[in-house]
Amino acid sequence: MKTSLAIPVTQIEQSRLPEIDFSNLAFGRVISDHMFVADYRNGEWTDLRIEPYAPLELSPANAALHYGQSIFEGLKAYRNDKGEVLVFRADANARRLNESASRMCMPALPEEIFMEGLTQLIDLDKNWVPSAKGSSLYIRPFMFAMDNYIGVKPSDTYRFIIFTCPVGAYYSKPVNVKVETYWTRATEGGTGAAKTAGNYAASLYPALQAQKEGFDQLLWTDGKSHSKIEESGTMNVMFKIKDTLITAPTHTGTILKGITRDSVIQLAKDWSEPLEERFLNVSELQEALENGTLEEAFGVGTAATIAHIAKIQVNGKTYTLPEKGSDAFSNRILRELDGIKYGEISDPHQWIIKI
Numbered sequence: 001m002k003t004s005l006a007i008p009v010t011q012i013e014q015s016r017l018p019e020i021d022f023s024n025l026a027f028g029r030v031i032s033d034h035m036f037v038a039d040y041r042n043g044e045w046t047d048l049r050i051e052p053y054a055p056l057e058l059s060p061a062n063a064a065l066h067y068g069q070s071i072f073e074g075l076k077a078y079r080n081d082k083g084e085v086l087v088f089r090a091d092a093n094a095r096r097l098n099e100s101a102s103r104m105c106m107p108a109l110p111e112e113i114f115m116e117g118l119t120q121l122i123d124l125d126k127n128w129v130p131s132a133k134g135s136s137l138y139i140r141p142f143m144f145a146m147d148n149y150i151g152v153k154p155s156d157t158y159r160f161i162i163f164t165c166p167v168g169a170y171y172s173k174p175v176n177v178k179v180e181t182y183w184t185r186a187t188e189g190g191t192g193a194a195k196t197a198g199n200y201a202a203s204l205y206p207a208l209q210a211q212k213e214g215f216d217q218l219l220w221t222d223g224k225s226h227s228k229i230e231e232s233g234t235m236n237v238m239f240k241i242k243d244t245l246i247t248a249p250t251h252t253g254t255i256l257k258g259i260t261r262d263s264v265i266q267l268a269k270d271w272s273e274p275l276e277e278r279f280l281n282v283s284e285l286q287e288a289l290e291n292g293t294l295e296e297a298f299g300v301g302t303a304a305t306i307a308h309i310a311k312i313q314v315n316g317k318t319y320t321l322p323e324k325g326s327d328a329f330s331n332r333i334l335r336e337l338d339g340i341k342y343g344e345i346s347d348p349h350q351w352i353i354k355i
Contacts, residue, residue, distance in 0.1 A: 005048065005116040007036070009124065012052040022130050025168040027303070028138065032128040032164040036117035039146070040107050040158040048113065050121055053163055063145035063155045070197040071100040072142035074302045075259070077122055077164075077355070079129045080343035085355040087139075088341050090118055092259045097141060099257075100194040105154035106143060114141065118162055122355050130166050133342070138167045138303070170234075170303040174310035175216035177232060179282055180206060181315075185230070185254075187223035192254035207233050215313065217299070221282060222254065228279035230254055235301030236261040237309075240329055241288045243295070244274040260300040264333055266349060273329065282314060289319040297321060298330040306334040 012033045020030055031053050039047045064070045073093045078086050094114040101108055118139065122129070129137040141162045145155030183206035186192025191199060203218075210218050217233045230248050231237055236258040238247040245268055250257045268275050288294035289312060299307035308330060312319050324331055339345035340352065 005112065005120075007048050007050055007116065007120050009034075009050045009120075010052065011124075017127055020128075020166065022132065022135070022166065025130065025135060025166055027167045027170050028165055030166055032125045032137070032166065034121060034125055035161055035163040036121040038109075038113055038117065038160045040160070041156070045107075045109065045113055045160070048117065050117075050124060059148040061148040061150055063147040063149060066150065067145070067152060068196070068198045069104055069106060069145035069155055069158075070142065071097065071104055071106065071144075071195055072140060072197065073097050073195060075139045075141075076302060076341070077129050077137040077139060078341045078343075079131045082343075083131075084343065085122060085126050085129050085137075086341065086343050087118070087122065087353045087355060089259050089263065089351045090115060090139075090353055092262070093141065096195065096257060096259070097143070100196055101143065103191060103194040104196055106145070106158060109143065109160055113160075117160075119353070119355055121162055122164065125164060126355060128164060128166050130168075132168075133338075135166065135168050136341075138165045140165070170305075171216070171307045174308040175299070176214065176311040176313075176318075177217045177219050177309055178210045178213065178215040178313040179229070179285070179315070180210070180218040180220055181226040181282065182206075183218075184223040184226075185220040188252050188254055190223075190254065192252075193250065193256060195256060203233055219312070222252075222279070227282055229282065229285060230279075231256065231258075232299050235299035235304050235307060237297065237299050238264065238330075239280055239285070239288075239294060240296040241280075241284075242293050244276055245329065246276045246278065246280050248279050249277045258301060260302055260305065260337075263337065263351065264300050264306075267333060267336055268329075270348070285312070286314045286317075289314065289321075294321065296324060296328055296330050305337060306330055 035053045036050050038045050075093045094111045098108045143160045146157040146159050147155040220230045222228045297309040
């Protein structure tokens with residue numbers, strides 16, 4: 001990919017690459033050599049640079065630590081059979097970052113800076129992109145307040161960083177989930193649609209309680225009545241009932257506009273699959289589980305890609321879903337997405353950027 005921004009690069013003195021066991025990658029634990037950094041001050045983004053990945057020096061009065069102005073994104077790069085590096089839908093992440101920034105009173109980041117910083121960083125650290133199928137380079141762009149000031153107001157200064165991690169699969173097996181009808185992730189008028197750190201902090205306690213009961217994730221319900229399924233902890237969620245794919249809409253502002261979700265919806269439309277973007281009632285879900293009309297349930301997200309759901313607990317009763325055959329929609333969509341991401345099949349919607 002051609003670049004237009006001249007971004008200064010300070011390379012690490014000695015790469016940590018020879019130390020890495022690429023056959024045993026824990027998700028998010030191994031960090032690549034470099035990071036892209038940009039600072040916002042006096043009303044503009046400045047001091048763009050790529051430098052060695054290293055700890056940050058922050059004031060104890062840093063505004064993000066006290067008042068939570070922090071947003072992030074997640075996307076992946078893949079290595080194809082030719083050794084080329086392919087990035088999936090980075091432009092969509094750039095747009096969503098700015099939607100989160102707007103909600104959190106943070107400055108927009110020009111898409112050119114996002115894309116140039118990302119592509120030049122990955123080109124520099126391209127040897128960190130795993131080659132094994134099922135592995136990828138996870139990319140974490142994020143922005144946070146930099147004012148050193150104790151006062152409740154939007155910061156005047158910000159920092160944007162991108163770093164990367166070689167990763168294996170997020171979920172190694174199908175997941176068990178529990179429908180949450182007490183705790184609330186998001187409500188209308190809140191920050192549920194923003195990819196902001198506070199949303200995840202608020203979800204940790206109820207998720208931990210569910211994990212103690214043997215569940216991997218929660219299925220969050222709406223904050224008003226707890227009667228409608230919204231999304232899961234790390235992903236949007238989809239159900240196939242009576243041959244129809246059902247997933248919650250995003251217009252309420254309580255659900256993250258997932259890029260994998262959007263990709264699955266687009267492919268389902270390409271295939272003329274029956275599709276309904278609507279809320280699934282908890283009672284409707286339980287009825288479908290009772291009478292066997294729930295054919296599939298799965299999460300969709302950047303980290304998980306497609307996470308098959310094996311068990312669902314509703315109102316204290318746990319149901320086991322039928323095993324998925326190779327022709328199940330979730331398996332077909334997983335093969336299609338992987339084929340596009342690894343450059344094995346055509347990319348009709350031009351989702352791939354080649355580094």
